Amino acid sequence: MSTAPAPRAGWDSGRVDLSSLRLRPGPVDLASHPTSGSPWFDGDKAAGKEALATVAAELSDLQERLVATGRSHGAGAPSVLLVLQGMDTSGKGGTVRKVFGLLDPQGVRVASFGAPTPDELTHDFLWRVAPRLPGPGQVGVFDRSHYEDVLVARVRSLAPPEEIERRYGAINDFEAGVRAGGTRLVKVLLHISPDEQRSRLLARLDDPAKHWKFSPADIDDRALWADYQRAYEVALERTHREDAPWYVVPAGSKWYRNLVVAQLLRDELRALDLSWPSASFDPDEQRRRLTEQDPLA
Amino acid sequence: MSTAPAPRAGWDSGRVDLSSLRLRPGPVDLASHPTSGSPWFDGDKAAGKEALATVAAELSDLQERLVATGRSHGAGAPSVLLVLQGMDTSGKGGTVRKVFGLLDPQGVRVASFGAPTPDELTHDFLWRVAPRLPGPGQVGVFDRSHYEDVLVARVRSLAPPEEIERRYGAINDFEAGVRAGGTRLVKVLLHISPDEQRSRLLARLDDPAKHWKFSPADIDDRALWADYQRAYEVALERTHREDAPWYVVPAGSKWYRNLVVAQLLRDELRALDLSWPSASFDPDEQRRRLTEQDPLA
Secondary structure, three states, X not given: OOOOOOOOOOOXXXXXXXXXXXXXXXXXXXXXXXXXXXXXXXXXXXXXXXXXXXHHHHHHHHHHHHHHHHHHXXXXXXXXXXXXXXXXXXXXXXXXXXXXXXXXXXHEEEEEOOOOOHXXXXXXXXXXXXXXXXXXXXXXXXXXXXXXXXXXXXXOOOOOHHHHHHHHHHHHHHHHHHHHOOEEEEEEEEEOOHHHHHHHHHHHHXXXXXXXXOOHHHHHHHOOHHHHHHHHHHHHHHHOEOOXXXXXXXXXXXXXXXXXXHHHHHHHHHHHOOOOOOOOOOHXXXXXXXXXXXXXX | OOOOOOOOOOOOOOOOOHHHOEOOOOOOOHHHOOOOOOOOOOOOHHHHHHHHHHHHHHHHXXXXXXXXXXXXXXXXXXXXXXXXXXXXXXXXXXXHXXXXXXOOHHHEEEEEOOOOOHHHXXXXXXXXXXXXXXXXXXXXXXXXXXXXXXXXXXXXXOOOHHXXXXXXXXXHHHHHHHHHOOEEEEEEEEEOOHHXXXXXXXXXXXXXXXXXXXXXXXXXXXXXXXXXXXXXXXXXHHHOEOOEXXXXXXXXXXXXXXXXXXXXXXXXXXXXXXXXXXXXXXXXXXXXXXXXXXXXX
16 A cells, blocks of 8 residues: 555646645555655756755744744744654754754754653653743754654553553644644654665764764664554544644755755745734834934934 | 963863962952953864864763762752853843753753842842752752842942951851852853943843843943942942952853853862762662563563
8 A cells, every 4th residue: 555645747846746745635655654754846966956055045034033033922923843763874964053053042942852851751752742832933843753752652662551542642642732823833754664774773883083973772663664654654644633744854965854854844834924024113113213312322 | 450361281182271260369450351352272163163063972970970970969969060150231231141051951940040039038038049059960050149248239329338248258258158058059240341232231222132231320320330340340349259259251152151150160070970879779680670570472
């Protein structure tokens, strides 16, 4: 059963056709989704880098409007959250560096989720997540997230099956609340093949400057590849929503992955349709104060 | 009385001689410190942008080591904090965007301090500051800081004189504790002239996309320019320490300001003298596991 998108003709040149990477409702078969190449993009790596520069310029303008709105409207201002998931070496850290590095750090909130601490384990799995959501006017990114609690937790039986089952609904309720609070939400699975992971793990082992990114446990997890893929399939199927959608992004090519995620962010920011906050003062009057009555002029 | 540095011959080309911008112990006379131009830099704007690109590349490498150390050593890892102060329009926000935007957002912590909330006012002035310090392995920046509590608080008499007096010592004790905790600390005053401020305020008034950055209160503060300069002089004199130094940075040229702050950060990161964390595993053994015994190979 293939749940991957069918080819479409005639998408815009210079951009990836994101609708083709967006999950469709229903059962998910990850094996049918591409893990490499640059599908739905009409160009090579050089064209992709050029396209990213164009997106970066628009991102910068859109984000400044968001920051401005946050400063002016406070708690009433919207925000955007991107949830990044993927197997070890799929490029979550690189995506944060390359895509979120394009933004003004004043309006960015990065949250990385590792194994829960003993204190966190005494609470519901969402307890540690809520305080790390983006604030008004911010763009947030979760490097791993509450989804680990239905992924590794399922594969490694860290919670009873009925608790895992409960969590899918809890996640949907939680995310509905996040959206109701004014946060646009988009979820990304960085999809790689086991072969790609092997070369990336070997590259980490070959370079002492990358040893800190490696853990022997990564190989233990790798042995459970099929179980993880199945856990992802269930999680994606159960939590894909019209306004909290999943995108399955082929992550074999870094330039393509960066372009896709930047475009996704850009589209979310565009959808906010933000104008510049209007002045609560009369600019002419303030100009007069500055020029005519200014003791320091 | 001039407390500005005397010219020095023979600094490196391609970099600003930061030691000439570093405050010297003793009384401070801000009027004698330049507010514009590119002193102690042997080049024009194009050379400055080239120099910044060189610094940026080194910053990126150094910061990755810091992030790696943070991930590997946890609470024992060092960090860096840059405190940014300056009059309205002096370029604090632009510095964060342009300089901290060069870094990996995963290792950056930006904290902006506005007027204290009613809740914050019920606590000591340092109460809200401590939780916003950079974590292990992070580079933090304060956009305004605890220094506002001896600047605006002094100029506007928001606290009794004896409380303001107490705060200088409290700040030194606090910062000594921060350093003892493994955080390198550097403090920057972005120094501009009243004329430069007037043009920048007018530019904000002229551009509806910049109205959100303007407040009529900025002009009220401007009328108290001399009082603010005096408050800065006292604060700098009382809190300049060998290992928590102040730099008075001419901020009339944005490219120069960015280069200076980037160099300061680079020097702090260099001083940590970080190597890559060593592996807690045998790379050869892990390579064998991946290639010989790998069920997914």
